[in-house]
Amino acid sequence: MSRAVTPPVTTGRTRSGRPYRLRAAREADTGALLRLHDAVAAEGRWMTGVPGARSALEQTLTVASAIARGDLMLVAEVDGEVVGEVTVSRRWDRSSRAIADLAVAVGEGYRDEGLGRALVEAAIAWSRAAGLVRLALRVLPDNRRAVALYRKLGFEEEGRSRAAADPAEAERELLLMALALD
Numbered sequence: 001m002s003r004a005v006t007p008p009v010t011t012g013r014t015r016s017g018r019p020y021r022l023r024a025a026r027e028a029d030t031g032a033l034l035r036l037h038d039a040v041a042a043e044g045r046w047m048t049g050v051p052g053a054r055s056a057l058e059q060t061l062t063v064a065s066a067i068a069r070g071d072l073m074l075v076a077e078v079d080g081e082v083v084g085e086v087t088v089s090r091r092w093d094r095s096s097r098a099i100a101d102l103a104v105a106v107g108e109g110y111r112d113e114g115l116g117r118a119l120v121e122a123a124i125a126w127s128r129a130a131g132l133v134r135l136a137l138r139v140l141p142d143n144r145r146a147v148a149l150y151r152k153l154g155f156e157e158e159g160r161s162r163a164a165a166d167p168a169e170a171e172r173e174l175l176l177m178a179l180a181l182d
């Protein structure tokens with residue numbers, strides 16, 4: 001049975017010594033999160049999304065829904081600015097609610113500093129505390145840094161699927177990875 005758990009605020013330092021803070025996202029973070037997603041999507045190499053894929057209203061609803069459902073939406077702040085995010089979204093059907101999908105992003109300029117690891121480790125700890133049994137994710141196979149991070153944290157490859165971010169886009173192969181928490 002999954003439980004509602006409030007994520008703790010945690011602080012630390014990046015590899016280059018800058019202080020960071022991980023905290024639960026608030027509705028006021030909507031604009032910053034949208035900019036982060038669009039900027040990462042605009043790089044065109046890390047994920048299937050395209051800039052503008054999510055409207056401001058959809059992002060507002062995503063944050064509000066995560067808060068209302070008790071899902072995890074954690075942001076990483078450096079100098080008071082949101083530079084990263086991890087989400088753990090429980091599946092919607094009752095029979096699968098102990099399974100959740102994880103997504104993480106760190107802005108360009110803040111990568112390889114340990115923030116992605118800190119975010120995913122916090123997400124795993126939260127998921128265990130929340131009583132989840134399984135975390136699943138999808139990643140582009142050539143996103144070596146992300147795949148390496150997930151493997152280091154115990155995620156295993158389970159297969160491949162194909163998806164297109166947009167009907168006009170070519171399908172891309174995705175690696176399915178998961179972590180058993182029980």
Ligand SMILES: CC(C)(COP(=O)(O)OP(=O)(O)OC[C@H]1O[C@@H](n2cnc3c(N)ncnc32)[C@H](O)[C@@H]1OP(=O)(O)O)[C@@H](O)C(=O)NCCC(=O)NCCS
Nearest residue numbers: 046104105106111112113114115116117139144145146148
């Ligand atoms: C993937 C992402 C979340 C990782 O976060 P990050 O802050 O850059 O990464 P970190 O510095 O925390 O750690 C990366 C780890 O992978 C290792 N790593 C990085 N590149 C690697 C590579 N090519 N091969 C093997 N290991 C690699 C690092 O050494 C580090 O390991 P360590 O913690 O044991 O030292 C971040 O780079 C990102 O958001 N990228 C763009 C968006 C994205 O890819 N999101 C995920 C989509 S599924």
